[in-house]
Amino acid sequence: MGRIVALDYGKKRTGIAITDELQLIASGLTTVPTHELFSFLKDYTKTENVTGFVIGEPKQMDNTPSESEALIQPVIKRLTKLFPQIPIERQDERFTSKLAVRSMIEGGVKKKKRRNKALVDEISATLILQAYLNRIE
Incomplete structure (x- = not known):
């Protein structure tokens, strides 16, 4: 199969998550400054499918769109x-941002x-990626 890459795009930063090769599990990968996003994705797609x-x-x-x-x-x-x-x-x-903070609280993050x-x-x-995976099941 191959990995799916999800982007939580923002003006300053973009959060990035990926699936495993079988597209079963969504995991956080990193956050990059948005001005470096395309450079990061070019490098990433060279090494990953x-x-x-x-x-x-x-x-x-x-x-309606925000x-x-x-x-x-x-x-x-x-x-x-x-x-x-x-x-x-x-x-x-x-x-998603509110849910992210809530999951951090529930996970015991200081x-x-x-x-x-x-x-x-x-x-x-x-x-975002997990919601997508759930939707396409």
């Missing part, structure tokens, strides 16, 4: 251009570490 990208889809409560969607569309276009053979899927990302926004972004990407 990536068969899909999942990008968080920010929506309002009424299901303001950040305008920032994500150019990223999708660039990904399509750089990796034309790798399909891109979208996954609703509402509440308050100081919960303030680490990069860790929250990585966990959010993992939640």
Whole structure:
């Protein structure tokens, strides 16, 4: 099969999560400064068999696109251009940041570490990817 890479895109940082080769388990990989995202993905896809990208889809409560969607569309276009053979899927990302913090609390992560926004972004990407995997089962 190959790995699926999920992105929780943000202006400053992008959280990245991956599946195992069998696409059963979503795991956090890292968080990268957004200006380094494409360089990171080029390097990553050289060493790993990536068969899909999942990008968080920010929506309002009424299901309309949120303001950040305008920032994500150019990223999708660039990904399509750089990796034309790798399909891109979208996954609703509402509440992933709140769920990420809640999972950190429930996991016993200390308050100081919960303030680490990069860790929250990585966990959010993992939640986006797990939701995607659950949806396609």
